[in-house]
Structure formats: C-alpha cells, structure tokens
Amino acid sequence: MAEEELQIEEGGKKGNMMLIIIIAVVVIVGGAAAYFFLFAGGDEPAAEQLEQTEEAAAAEAPAANADVGTALYVAMPRPFVFNVPGSGRDRLVQIKVQLLVRGSDNEELAKTHIPLIEGTLLQVFSTANADDLVTEAGKIELREQSVSEVQRVLQDIVGSEVVERVLFTGFVMQ
Incomplete structure (x- = not known):
C-alpha cells in the first residue's frame, strides 16, 4: 500500500507540472497571436489615406484661413x-x-x-x-x-x- 501512495503522489506532481507547462504555452502563443494581429499588418494603406487627407486639407486650408484666424x-x-x-x-x-x-x-x-x-x-x-x-x-x-x-x-x-x-x-x- 505504501508503494501505491508513493506512485500516486509522483504521478500527481508530474500531472501538475504538465498542466503548468501547457498553460504557459497557451498564454505565450495567445500573446504572440494578439501582438501579431494588433501590430502587424497593412500600415501602408492607412498612411496613404492619411497623406491624401492631409493634402486635401492643405488645399482647402488657405482659402478657409484667409479670413478666419486662429x-x-x-x-x-x-x-x-x-x-x-x-x-x-x-x-x-x-x-x-x-x-x-x-x-x-x-x-x-x-x-x-x-x-x-x-x-x-x-x-x-x-x-x-x-x-x-x-x-x-x-x-x-x-x-x-x-x-x-x-x-x-x-x-x-x-x-x-x-x-x-x-x-x-x-x-x-x-
């Protein structure tokens, strides 16, 4: 009987260790995926749209600001x-x-x-x-x-x- 209890305790420690490792891997993979989706991807179209918006505003600004000050x-x-x-x-x-x-x-x-x-x-x-x-x-x-x-x-x-x-x-x- 003592041998069975010893084996159960060793098996429980190994099971807890595996559970901790699995949770850590899931957290790391989830964090990497979140980082990829948030920070990677098409910045070029947004930059082009921003430049076009700024150019349009600059073209309209002198006419609008000619009679209106800051x-x-x-x-x-x-x-x-x-x-x-x-x-x-x-x-x-x-x-x-x-x-x-x-x-x-x-x-x-x-x-x-x-x-x-x-x-x-x-x-x-x-x-x-x-x-x-x-x-x-x-x-x-x-x-x-x-x-x-x-x-x-x-x-x-x-x-x-x-x-x-x-x-x-x-x-x-x-």
Whole structure:
C-alpha cells in the first residue's frame, strides 16, 4: 500500500507540472497571436489615406484661413456673481466666462477692453430670470444675448466685432 501512495503522489506532481507547462504555452502563443494581429499588418494603406487627407486639407486650408484666424480664448479674470429674481425666491448665480476670439490682434483688443466687456456682461446677466436660467434654452438665450451685446459695444468702440462667442465654462445657481 505504501508503494501505491508513493506512485500516486509522483504521478500527481508530474500531472501538475504538465498542466503548468501547457498553460504557459497557451498564454505565450495567445500573446504572440494578439501582438501579431494588433501590430502587424497593412500600415501602408492607412498612411496613404492619411497623406491624401492631409493634402486635401492643405488645399482647402488657405482659402478657409484667409479670413478666419486662429481660435484663441480670453478668460475673464473673475467669475460673475449676481442675484436673479425667481417666482419662488431670488437665486444667487455664479458664471465663469471665456471669450472666443480669432487671431492675436483680437485677443489683444479683448484683453485691453476686459473692464468694458465685464460691465456689458454684468448688465446682460442682471436682466436674467431664475426661472429661465433653470432651463437649457434659457442658458442658450442668455449666451446669445451676451454675444450680441458684447459685439455691439466693441463695434462702437473698436470698429469690429472682436468676440466671436461667449462661452460659459462654469455655471452655478443656488
């Protein structure tokens, strides 16, 4: 009996060793196959398509960029904090604003006239209603009013619409 138990233990060790070897081989072969499928293969057509796309974009870019400069963002130095009346109660609103301008000339003009822009935005924001600002449509309308007023004021002062868009980067209402 002792001999049978000894043979079973030796057979079990050999079986475990074979199982470990088989699992290791499967993992290595699977890894090699995954590497082959992910990293090997036709890069040439993708490179050719990329070159064609870049050439087409380069051909269209001078015509499009002739009148439109690089998009630059001018951040207002501090968020706007103001009260708005609502049907139930008054609400406190905080809006962080950035201005989208095109070209470095417009960026400098916007930075120069930040106090004027802040005053204009505060006037527009003070006409808002809390019930309107709760909805997405109300926020969009406020943003559109902000753009038109800022452009109007800068048109009067500078002679051009310096700001293309007014972006709300933070909007909190309590």
